Amino acid sequence: MSVLRPFVCILLFAFCTEISAQSIAPKYSNEFMNIGIGARALAMGGAQVSSVRDVTAAYWNPAGLIGIKHEHEFSLMHAEYFAGIAKFDYMGYSTAIDADNQIAISVIRFGVDDIPDTRFLYDANGALNYNNIQFFNAADYALLLSYARDVSDNFKIGGNAKIIHRNVGKFAQAWGFGLDLGGIYLMDKWRFGVMLRDVTSTFNAWFHNADMVRDIYSQTNNEIPVNSLELTLPRAIFSVTRDVEINDDFKVQGVLDLDFTFDGMRNTVLRTNLVSFDPRAGVEASYRNMVFLRAGGSNVQRIKDFDETFYTSWKPSFGLGLFLNEKFYIDYALTDIGGISQTPYSHIISVKVSLKEHGNRFRLHKGWND
Secondary structure (H helix, E strand, O other): OOOOHHHHHHHHHHHHHHHHHHHHOOOOOOHHHHOOOOHHHHHOOOOOOOOOOOOOHHHHOHHHHHHOOEEEEEEEEEEEEOOOOEEEEEEEEEEEEEOOEEEEEEEEEEEEEEEEEOOOOEOOOOOEOHHHOEEEEEEEEEEEEEEEEEOOOOEEEEEEEEEEEEEEOOOEEEEEEEEEEEEEEEEOOEEEEEEEEOOOOEEEEEEEOHHHHHHHHHHOOOOOOOOEEEEEOOEEEEEEEEEEEOOOOEEEEEEEEEEEEOOOOOOOOEEOOOOEEEEEEEEEEEEOOOEEEEEEEEEEEEEEOOOOOEEEEEEEEEEEEEEOOOOEEEEEEEEOOOOOOOOOOEEEEEEEEEEEEOOOOOOOOOOOOO
16 A cells, blocks of 8 residues: 555645646647557557556656666657648657666657648739748647656656647747656556656647737637647546466467546546546567567547437557567557548557667566566
8 A cells, every 4th residue: 555655645636636727728738649659559559558668658657667678778650640641750768777767768749741821822912922832830749758766576656757849830839848657566467557647737838929810810800819828637547457378479468548537528438527538458469579469449439420320439450560689679550540430540660679688687676577
């Protein structure tokens, strides 16, 4: 119970914070931070909080960074959504400070590039002039600074400090800051994890260049944007992982994540005005820890059809992983950004590079069996 007490206190603090801030926080704020990174994780439906143990743990659960077995670990990912209109990129690096402390740095970008600015398509004489078209980018950036500590044989903790930057060309930009906390508890073939995202609420301060759009907005009867503060309320993810060793060659891992959001009623499996509950599940089968086959499901929603009937929608995902040698891993995932069939599926590739494997006695405490 002494191990769990800090997380109970944190959860109560987050719960009180979200109640007081819920009325001024928009739903789906900073939603690009909930897409997920890494082809392995996305192939498993984003169920990772208790499973992850590589450099991508900085995003999913920083406590999992303690599971890294190499002195240096890098990861890169590229994905394209909406038929290539939106680009999603990730880069991460992790290294050990000493035997029981690990750090990581991660950069995430989600953006739409080369958007045409047609405000000056017609010149002063009313003539159509395509040379007056300019282009701008709308992009969201996140910088994660992560730390993990090996507390005991069974318990690992970690946290993130994250800086958010969002911009819409020269028209508007925002800066934000937030904190995440995570923990993993190991028990034989079981792993239990908790991830508290935006635990103190993440604040985005928006600054608008209203003069650039004032005339257009007035002509179209739109409200002139003003500087504002946007809050991303805390969310809690609870997770359990079970490893099953079929024989010396084949292993199977199953993961279940339960995502609790507190920013109002969402279209999820269970929902109230205070909390919405969204499950994610994934499975990974491996052969000699060299070839991996993965599948997952998430984003279960109840959709109303045009004939007033309802049907259940969910997001399936699939993937493969290859252990090329002691240094290189490559992972592939086939998934989409939502759970509705109109959203095109995306091919996602991520690469992981691991250098200088630690010795068996490097960590002060025991951890994962392999």
